[in-house]
């Protein structure tokens with residue numbers, strides 16, 4: 001398949017991309033979180049092609065992207081809490097799961113009676129959805145299992161030849177996927193953490209919970225959000241998280257640098273303490289926003305370094321850090337090493 005690479009999101013090109021969506025094709029669009037692989041959410045064939053292009057298992061449902069929160073009631077049974085959340089966080093990086101209406105095909109929800117709704121704030125995504133006149137089902141535009149794409153170059157690497165068009169929107173602002181929550185009766189649960197934090201959501205939903213799969217391994221067939229059971233976000237070389245005090249971690253990294261062909265993913269302030277060999281940084285230890293923005297790009301870069309293993313710092317699990325922690329621990333397949341156990 002020939003992929004149209006759209007470098008400029010002017011009106012003429014957005015019209016072309018919207019026509020592709022209307023005609024059942026696939027368009028990769030930038031969003032404020034990560035790039036999304038979009039199709040008309042009401043077209044079963046187009047939606048099925050999304051799974052094929054990504055190599056995504058057919059039991060991992062897609063998020064439906066809308067141009068305004070008011071459109072949600074066309075596709076889902078909304079309630080008061082949804083509109084409270086929408087007032088505060090939409091457009092923006094929040095996905096809300098609600099009971100679905102029949103108009104949404106089961107191909108989108110993978111047989112579930114719920115649908116995930118999001119209103120992206122990225123201007124290009126907004127114009128594409130509005131111009132195409134249909135809801136756009138879009139997972140992250142990476143090949144299944146790889147880190148989500150946060151730049152045009154990442155998407156071209158994964159999707160050139162597999163989709164009809166890719167729109168260049170530069171680097172994604174946030175760099176991690178949306179916060180996913182499910183509304184249950186009058187309360188809610190976080191299924192996937194993101195830029196909108198537990199602490200922020202708590203201001204609107206005081207008893208909001210965090211699903212146990214956010215921080216723990218979960219292979220249960222009945223997991224609330226099917227995406228949480230897969231190995232995810234992974235570069236080619238295996239990733240290991242390293243735990244311990246700062247000194248022990250730096251010593252661990254240095255010893256590994258001397259004895260193995262490895263890559264190190266660390267905080268910016270660690271860099272000068274290490275050998276300058278296959279070290280990538282993803283922000284200061286106290287800068288979770290930068291860690292979120294950098295993580296996927298840095299994980300992808302290790303693929304070009306031919307390292308056999310990657311050792312990474314564990315971020316804080318507070319605020320946006322929880323989202324960084326959640327992605328990194330999955331990239332590592334939950335492999336955590338204690339730094340003070342190193343064999344010298």
Ligand code: AMP
Pocket residue numbers: 060061062063097109112114115116138139140177178180191192224225226227228
């Ligand atoms: P991605 O499309 O890569 O951003 O992933 C979307 C995430 O939302 C995955 O973890 C899905 O499992 C989750 N998701 C989408 N729709 C639903 C739904 N109806 N119920 C539960 N989780 C969902």
Ligand code: MG
Pocket residue numbers: 139140148
């Ligand atoms: Mg994804």
